[in-house]
Amino acid sequence: MGSFVERTALSKAVIFSFIFTPFLFGQIVQAEDLSEVALFHRCYSQLTSQRVATTDPLFQQVKSGKLTAIDACNQVLDSAKLSGSSAMTLANPNDVRAQNVLATFHRLHASWFYAKDFPVISWPGHSDDMKDLYDSSSPALYYTRALFGNGISASDPVMTPDFLQAIRTNMSPSAGPESNHSTSDYIFQTPFKFAATGTLLGIQIAPSTVLNFPAFKNHPAGSIDLYSNRGGGFLGTMTYLNLNISSISSYSPYKTDGAVQMHRRWGKAVYRDTLCRDLPVVREADVAALVQTSSPVSFRTSNSCVKCHASHDRISGVVRGMNILYVGTGDPTGNGTAERGGNFSQFYPVTKSAEAAWPASPDADYYQRPPNGQVYFRNYNGDLIDQSVTGVNDLGAKLAATDDYYICLAKRYYNYFLGIDVDTGDLNDPAHPVALSPAALIHRNLVINLGKSVKSSQNISQLIKDILKLSNYRKVDIGISGATNGP
16 A cells, blocks of 8 residues: 555546546547646646646746746756755745745655654653654655755665754744653753754754763663664664664563564565565565574464565664663653653664574574674566675665665656556566556556666656656656656
8 A cells, every 4th residue: 555645646647547538439548748838737736735826937938838847847846956065955945835845745755654653662651752852754854855955866865874854944842842841841961952843944964962861760870862873874863763663562671582573663664665665575485495494483484474584584683783772751741840751772782793694593692793684685677686784874875776776766756746656576476476567567667767767867856857758747647548658
């Protein structure tokens, strides 16, 4: 099931097809092209989430024939370009159209992520605290900055070591966006700010913010790096780690063992969020040698289970040392009671040597071994990708080296603009072959070519412009009744 944005786009495309596609003796034929004015209405609304006013100068230029619809929409897209270095902002923060473009794409990027809200861990109050401290859509900022930021590459979302923050109209809320509590109700002894609220105006690299807290109940005093990033772009940020950790029902320290206890929810999210792939992503023959019929771990004894675990368990080895640091009580506290805090990812130190193979039995030392993992999937062409990775940073680099990372980008933007969800997975699994219609194959090949093009150019803005100039995009039914191969 696609995101709400994706489903809505597809529904609109189907409606366009039903209403406007011409019929000939009961047969659907290739839909006609939109007029330049109608095409401008289409792309403008998708870029801004607004209707264009007939008094808009760009509209008037398109209507008079002085400017093509796509050239005008390219100007609209470019209006949201960000300038600056560590802090990137709109050239004119008061430009409402630029604000709308920036907000539209940030919402789109946020819809791509598997996890959109912090899970409840031990106590609901901690989940509320995390929403006060972090914008849960901040992983999407990495794609938004890559689209609009000056000199930011398409690979940056999975490679930068930075923690990104939204620049909004209210950078210092007086109360927590979720709890409505003040900073004085938090246990931290270091000044801090709540997550920014209001209209998105830009993106910045978060300043180093280490918060100290006193001992409370049975927990010793300590500190947390609020905006830490273990590398790999958004994959290693405190936000993404906490969004994708499974709910834990007690305060007992969580220790991965390479078998039963694993951060596999994070591993599953990585494949979906960066490659547009839901598990399983390998074939049964790929895991035959990994099945251990004598293993005490039930899922290691059958092909059907190992097909998923071989991918998400092993990739999550790079965050094997992750545990939750509980700060504050986690109970809903009254105003003026300094007991609020949160759940924060921390990592055990590496004190043991690396394992020789994927454990078939629980390994009590696994969480203290080097953060090695394995990227294991069949790519769009059916080739088996089997690569060792050493930490989150290396994982991001390995993902950015694949074609599939960029094909995923192309697939998502193509889905948004044309309402067509293209299958970019392995079609040639002998046990589960996928037969696409001729039109679906054309759409798939278009997306693959668009993905390879953005891999070469590293320019996401150009990817969108390339999609807008496709002949399918000009069609009344957005190419559903009869796909064509290109511009």
